[in-house]
Amino acid sequence: xxxxxxxLPWLIVLPLLWGTLAFLLGPGRGGRLAxxxxxxxxxxxxxxxxxxxxxxSRVYAVGGWGAPLGIDLMADGLAAVMLLLTxxxxxxxxxxxxxxxxxxxxxxxxxxxxxxxxxxxxxALFVSADLFNIYVTLELLGLAAVGLVAIAGGRxxxxxxxxxxxxxxxxxGAYLLGVALIYGSxxxxxxxxxxPLLTSEAxxxxxxxxxxxxxxxxxxxALFPFxxxxxxxxxxxxxxxxxLLSALVIKASFYLVLRLWLELFAxxxxxxxxQLIGALGAAAILWGSWLALTQTRxxxxxxxxxxxxxxxxxxxxxxxxxxxLGAADSAVQGGVMQAVAHxxxxxxxxxxxxxxxxxxxxxxxxxxxGVGARLPLTLFSFGLAGVTLMGLPPSGGxxxxxxxxxxxxxSGQWWWVAVMIAGGLLTAAYVFKVLRRAFLPVAEGDRVTxxxxxxxxxxxxxxLAAILLGLxxxxxxxxxxxGRAA
Amino acid sequence: MTPALAxxxxxxxxxxxxxxxxxxxxDVFHAVVLFxxxxxxxxxxxxxxxxxxxxxxxAAIGAGLTGALxxxxxxxxxxxxxxxxx
Amino acid sequence: MKAWLTALTVLLCSGLALxxxxxxxxxxxxxVRLPAQVTANLDTSGVSHPVTAVLLNFRGYDTLLExxxxxxALLGVFALSRHADEHAPRATPAHPVxxxxxxxxxxxxxxxxxxxxxxxxxxxxxxxxxxxVLAAAGxxxxxxGLLPAWAQPGRLLRGGLALGLLVFLAVAVAGLPQGxxxxxxxxxxxxxxxxxEAGLTLSIGLTLAGLYLASAGAKR
Amino acid sequence: MSAALLYALAGAALFAIGLAGLLLxxxxxxxxxxxxxxxxxxxxxxxxxxxxxxIIDPVPQAMVLTGIVVAIAxxxxxxxxxxxxxxxxxxxxxxxDRPDTEPADD
Numbered sequence: 081x082x083x084x085x086x087x088l089p090w091l092i093v094l095p096l097l098w099g100t101l102a103f104l105l106g107p108g109r110g111g112r113l114a115x116x117x118x119x120x121x122x123x124x125x126x127x128x129x130x131x132x133x134x135x136x137s138r139v140y141a142v143g144g145w146g147a148p149l150g151i152d153l154m155a156d157g158l159a160a161v162m163l164l165l166t167x168x169x170x171x172x173x174x175x176x177x178x179x180x181x182x183x184x185x186x187x188x189x190x191x192x193x194x195x196x197x198x199x200x201x202x203x204a205l206f207v208s209a210d211l212f213n214i215y216v217t218l219e220l221l222g223l224a225a226v227g228l229v230a231i232a233g234g235r236x237x238x239x240x241x242x243x244x245x246x247x248x249x250x251x252x253g254a255y256l257l258g259v260a261l262i263y264g265s266x267x268x269x270x271x272x273x274x275x276p277l278l279t280s281e282a283x284x285x286x287x288x289x290x291x292x293x294x295x296x297x298x299x300x301x302a303l304f305p306f307x308x309x310x311x312x313x314x315x316x317x318x319x320x321x322x323x324l325l326s327a328l329v330i331k332a333s334f335y336l337v338l339r340l341w342l343e344l345f346a347x348x349x350x351x352x353x354x355q356l357i358g359a360l361g362a363a364a365i366l367w368g369s370w371l372a373l374t375q376t377r378x379x380x381x382x383x384x385x386x387x388x389x390x391x392x393x394x395x396x397x398x399x400x401x402x403x404x405l406g407a408a409d410s411a412v413q414g415g416v417m418q419a420v421a422h423x424x425x426x427x428x429x430x431x432x433x434x435x436x437x438x439x440x441x442x443x444x445x446x447x448x449x450g451v452g453a454r455l456p457l458t459l460f461s462f463g464l465a466g467v468t469l470m471g472l473p474p475s476g477g478x479x480x481x482x483x484x485x486x487x488x489x490x491s492g493q494w495w496w497v498a499v500m501i502a503g504g505l506l507t508a509a510y511v512f513k514v515l516r517r518a519f520l521p522v523a524e525g526d527r528v529t530x531x532x533x534x535x536x537x538x539x540x541x542x543x544l545a546a547i548l549l550g551l552x553x554x555x556x557x558x559x560x561x562x563g564r565a566a
Numbered sequence: 567m568t569p570a571l572a573x574x575x576x577x578x579x580x581x582x583x584x585x586x587x588x589x590x591x592x593d594v595f596h597a598v599v600l601f602x603x604x605x606x607x608x609x610x611x612x613x614x615x616x617x618x619x620x621x622x623x624x625a626a627i628g629a630g631l632t633g634a635l636x637x638x639x640x641x642x643x644x645x646x647x648x649x650x651x652x
Numbered sequence: 653m654k655a656w657l658t659a660l661t662v663l664l665c666s667g668l669a670l671x672x673x674x675x676x677x678x679x680x681x682x683x684v685r686l687p688a689q690v691t692a693n694l695d696t697s698g699v700s701h702p703v704t705a706v707l708l709n710f711r712g713y714d715t716l717l718e719x720x721x722x723x724x725a726l727l728g729v730f731a732l733s734r735h736a737d738e739h740a741p742r743a744t745p746a747h748p749v750x751x752x753x754x755x756x757x758x759x760x761x762x763x764x765x766x767x768x769x770x771x772x773x774x775x776x777x778x779x780x781x782x783x784x785v786l787a788a789a790g791x792x793x794x795x796x797g798l799l800p801a802w803a804q805p806g807r808l809l810r811g812g813l814a815l816g817l818l819v820f821l822a823v824a825v826a827g828l829p830q831g832x833x834x835x836x837x838x839x840x841x842x843x844x845x846x847x848x849e850a851g852l853t854l855s856i857g858l859t860l861a862g863l864y865l866a867s868a869g870a871k872r
Numbered sequence: 873m874s875a876a877l878l879y880a881l882a883g884a885a886l887f888a889i890g891l892a893g894l895l896l897x898x899x900x901x902x903x904x905x906x907x908x909x910x911x912x913x914x915x916x917x918x919x920x921x922x923x924x925x926x927i928i929d930p931v932p933q934a935m936v937l938t939g940i941v942v943a944i945a946x947x948x949x950x951x952x953x954x955x956x957x958x959x960x961x962x963x964x965x966x967x968x969d970r971p972d973t974e975p976a977d978d
Contacts, residue, residue, distance in 0.1 A: 100814045107804070144835045197724045216717045216938065234960075267684040575878075589889065635947065665889075863944070
């Protein structure tokens, strides 16, 4: 593995570097640099995925020490899928953000440096194989996200950022305590060292640690009933920030829950715990969709939709725990596919919502009249993203829900199917609520201005990607299988 | 009981007391002062645990700088509360 | 209802403490023991103080990310103070005794910071403690009214804030051709760590001081 | 029982005290104090349990140094937000009303 440059370390160094340079350049600068660098990161992520498909998963010893003394990075198929998703969402969003902040400059001063650090944290988190190092990446991610929510100022966003900060700090506090207990039990924080040590006869401290770590991460993922902080934070931030947070940031803690549940904590997993997580997911789907339907502000509707869609992610746990192997595999594939499909679609939806808000000058679903006539591409993107969220063919959302469905039937847990269908119907209801309004003529006294074309096209690119994922998702599932025990 | 154990128990009691009081005492300024005391006691605890690096950092950052930030925030809060409502 | 909820929370937190305590008293022998490994590799780490060796060499990657966290927090504080009411941030005249004291102490503190930085290679101390002392000097000067609050940092100041992270990144990347990120050749490890620590001391000092000067010191 | 284990037990109590404070105290400054106490508890457990056999372990010590710097970064950001909230609302507490009914300010 002597490719030069090696993509793995550069995926972390590059965003740190351009984030810092953007800060050096001064307030509001660095957009063009960011777009070029994220494109390069995308190439690196593809290169890494290619390496993994050829040679299998890889371990990277930072500083050459190797675990447990040093810190190891580990890239397998799951990590590579998340890396690809991150760069694929970030690139169109960066293009979108440049246009958005040109039209609506509130909060643009520090957007690029904070985004650089956010992406570095995401990339570092996905490849970390060390529990304490993951803690540091979680803090980097959390503080970057909170900073981004607050950049525009104003009563509602600052309140939301404060709430979000306490939630994320409480989550990482619980996580850190868990890490302390694990180090205190075994004397290491390396995942590779710990995995063979942790058996079903683990001491009580380790069981407590697993509970604390997973609860902290669920709080950061905003799984019902821990969702209270998410809608105001995602609904109150500037649109490019909302998109980054909904599409990527909550996926990071979900990814950790998934990885730890399937690997390190697998010997401790019980059917009861898995059913509980699934039940919370089901509650999130129904409650989040219902609240989305009752919102009057467009971005709040999209934010509550995130609460609901997060629920689908967690349906994979009852479907993958202590069930026949085939069902477990398709459950994991479905869950990861849902993470990718929702990432693309929700980024598209927030971007489209941002364009509509710029065009109408207000965040009000009741005043969207005329958007259909003046911004057809944006509305089309919103609709396409909605198709993915509803889970209609041929979208990526359909593939995800289909895989979850198969897993539910194969493992004889039909009740999750009912939840998925109900969620799909509610999703259709809130998406059509927006579309119906947007097709009405402009209300008297309102006006709808045009928005820069980059705004429209970047949202469309994301929405289209979410659909194409359904048609060409097979290579992604092939990549996902790299490094997973068959 | 050895003197070292007695010292440890006393220090731990003081740590728990200052932490609990900092969170329950009515006046915010007193709460911050108690928190700074808590930070200094933590520095002592680190020294007892054979961690002089942490003791130094805790005294300078945990008690000192955090304390300065908190005290300033309290001052800001009080100045604000003296102003008439907007 | 409210009192009931409070009682429940207190009960649950006490339960957690008891469960944690019980679990701590029933731990098995360590399966892995790192202190011996740290000692065994100390000779090739470039420093002789174990904590510094872990912080800047064995687990230097954590520290790299942590420096980013610190800079990030300052960015957040800047983003917020930019929206603060536009009260002119100016130094208030302090008591002359305090001013004299600050004038005397600040240079001394800079010296102490330099000493802590140097001594970190083989004894307790290092960039974080040195940076904290440097920051304390800044806070003291601010309290004495000798240093203006930072409304927005100029180019030079931004450079100083970013320097530590940039030096660290450069050293990290320089290790790539030799094998991996943050790989130090044994012969140069000591010098590289000192270089990183010097950059960090300046940036950590500025950043920690900035956390105070940008928000706390801004309005009086 | 070693002294280190004693401090780890104290850490458990501090974590619980901090957790209760973070959940129950409405005042933002106290929530920030509570978060710091909670963090200190976790740090004590990390070092205390790591040294429960009486051998000084520099690895968790270095981790705690990292943690202390992260904690002050978070504290400074939290204080900046709290001050901003004070300027905007005249209060240093989070509004009680449900977040989804808060009016938009534009």
